[in-house]
Amino acid sequence: MRTFRYLSGVSTLALDTARCVGCGWCEVVCPHGVLAVSDGKAGIVDRDRCMECGACAANCPAGAVRVTPGVGCAAYILQVWLKGKAKASCC
Amino acid sequence: MKPLTGKEPIAAAAGPCACGGASGPGGGAVSCCDASCDASVAADGDSGQPCCGGPQAPAASPMARPGYELLPFVASFVTTLSGPVPVVRTTLGRGDVRGTLGARLGYGRDGYRVAPGLYGVGSPGPDSPVLVTADYKLSFDALRRELSGIDAWILVLDTRGVNVWCAAGKGTFSTGEVVRQVAASGLERVVTHRRLILPQLAAPGVSALKVKERCGFSVVYGPVRAADLPAFLRAGNRATPAMRRVSFTLAERLAVSPVELYHARKWLWWAVLAALAVSGIGPGGFSLSAVWERGPWLAAATGAGLVAGALLVPALLPWLPGRAFAVKGAFVGAIGGLFTVSAAVGVFPGAVPVSGRVGMVLLAAGISSYLAMNFTGSTPFTSPSGVEREMRRAMPLQAAALVAATASWIASAF
Structure with missing residues (x-):
């Protein structure tokens, strides 16, 4: 996976270190190793690998990680543009 | 009653039982689809020989139930305090491979599902781990084929025929659905522990904390790929960093x-x-x-x-x-x-x-x-x-x- 990189500087991922309790759930669930805990606090290791799946935010017990989750699929986004979010379906 | 020997005209003329027409090599002779043949079977009653003369089909499986179809990947049933649970094979049959092909090529992708609920693999018992997955048959097959030699329960969620990751993104592989299937399957009477192993890619749709709050089962996120599950289980439910990363090989x-x-x-x-x-x-x-x-x-x-x-x-x-x-x-x-x-x-x-x-x-x-x-x-x-x-x-x-x-x-x- 190290070979694949997508567009830089686009991810909506945000980490509130003050709220972080260092539990490590975000590190466990991230499929790209974007987040890692060191010295009892989570940190963003490589923001541009974030695909905004939302796993970290869904499993953060402290509400310290925020991201606008979604599906990185052009066909789906096009449907949202044309038909609206309610009627769009994935493939 | 005399059993048919294969020399009777009926048997000589009849083709395989799927035959559509009536004319076999005998010309105008009856096939097994004909009423006269059905009558002869009825008359022959206890002889147990089909009129077609081919080898006799085996007796109905003791697992057969009126109104249900026994799926080829079910090997047996295990009795639990929550009722019988199907034990599935860890090898893929020809039908599974055909189904995989259809799903991959696109034409057989919609509605390629297994029924949600509890399944078993190996000889599962009260201490066996519970692996949670999606009802997309491709996901289900990808999981069970990696579990040979492992005793485990498989809890299939209703994800509308969609794989784990996409279902998590769409919200059908969700905290609520995990809680619902745990209750519907009576899992708390089947196992003595209170632990679910979810695929890591289910995490976008599930809050481990809320699952624990709502049904008492704690969530452990397993590896991304089912192939890593045996190693994950052997290591005491611990994943290596490589097991936690998605890949995109050729x-x-x-x-x-x-x-x-x-x-x-x-x-x-x-x-x-x-x-x-x-x-x-x-x-x-x-x-x-x-x-x-x-x-x-x-x-x-x-x-x-x-x-x-x-x-x-x-x-x-x-x-x-x-x-x-x-x-x-x-x-x-x-x-x-x-x-x-x-x-x-x-x-x-x-x-x-x-x-x-x-x-x-x-x-x-x-x-x-x-x-x-x-x-x-x-x-x-x-x-x-x-x-x-x-x-x-x-x-x-x-x-x-x-x-x-x-x-x-x-x-x-x-």
């Missing part, structure tokens, strides 16, 4: 690309028809001979764009220039277009003038760019913010390429 990329070709059936014929129609336009108005002479080349450029965007981009993904998929697609599509141009020039040097050749390359590049952009949905690393940014920039250019290609193709006829 084999994985090729497995998801045929679906793109399948989707193309909706527009490909219209595109070819349009290419032929545009080719008929010339100095003398519309001519059918121009359709035949020029049309195939533009249709070939359309096909080159399709192959480039739907097959070559997925295959060559790591080696293509640019981060944006639209750029990668345009690059491969332009090369595909150049190939068709050189074929056209090689076969028929005068067939396509220079402006027409430019049109062919633009068309192939535009189509391939659009299709490559759509492939973002099949990859495990593109973010929605990134895809949206790419689309806003690329789609006007793709539309412009299509218009310019049409214009220069028409111009090349004059």
Whole structure:
């Protein structure tokens, strides 16, 4: 996976270190190793690998990680543009 | 009652039981589908020999129940305090392989599901781990085929026939659905522990904390790939960092690309028809001979764009220039277009003038760019913010390429 990189500087991922309790759930669930805990606090290791799946935010017990989750699929986004979010379906 | 020996005329004439017609080699003799034959079976009653004379089918499985079909992947049932639970095989049968092929090629993808609920594998007991998965049959098969020699429970959620990761993204593989299936299956009476192993890719839809709050079962996220489950279980439910990362190998990329070709059936014929129609336009108005002479080349450029965007981009993904998929697609599509141009020039040097050749390359590049952009949905690393940014920039250019290609193709006829 190290070979694949997508567009830089686009991810909506945000980490509130003050709220972080260092539990490590975000590190466990991230499929790209974007987040890692060191010295009892989570940190963003490589923001541009974030695909905004939302796993970290869904499993953060402290509400310290925020991201606008979604599906990185052009066909789906096009449907949202044309038909609206309610009627769009994935493939 | 005398059993049939195979020498009776009925048996001699009858084909296999699936026979549709009545005439066998005996000419006009009855087949097993005939009423007279049914009567003879009835008359022969206890002899147990079918009239067709073939080998006798085995007796009904003791697991058979009226109104239910016993699925081939179910090996037996295990009795639990919450009732009988099907134990599934860890090998894939021919039907499973056929089903996988249909799902991968696209035509058998919708409704390829297993019933949600509790299953077992091996000799599961009260201490066995509980593995949670989606009801997409491909997901279910991918899981059970890795579990040979392992005793475990499999809890299948109702994810509407969608795989784990996509279902988590859509919210059907959710905290609520986990809680619902735990209750519906009576899991708390089947196992003595209170632990669920979820695939890591279910995490976008599930809050481990809330599952624990709502049903008392704690969540452990297992590895991304089912193939790593045996090692994960052996290590006491611990995943190595490699087990926690998604991959996108050549084999994985090729497995998801045929679906793109399948989707193309909706527009490909219209595109070819349009290419032929545009080719008929010339100095003398519309001519059918121009359709035949020029049309195939533009249709070939359309096909080159399709192959480039739907097959070559997925295959060559790591080696293509640019981060944006639209750029990668345009690059491969332009090369595909150049190939068709050189074929056209090689076969028929005068067939396509220079402006027409430019049109062919633009068309192939535009189509391939659009299709490559759509492939973002099949990859495990593109973010929605990134895809949206790419689309806003690329789609006007793709539309412009299509218009310019049409214009220069028409111009090349004059």
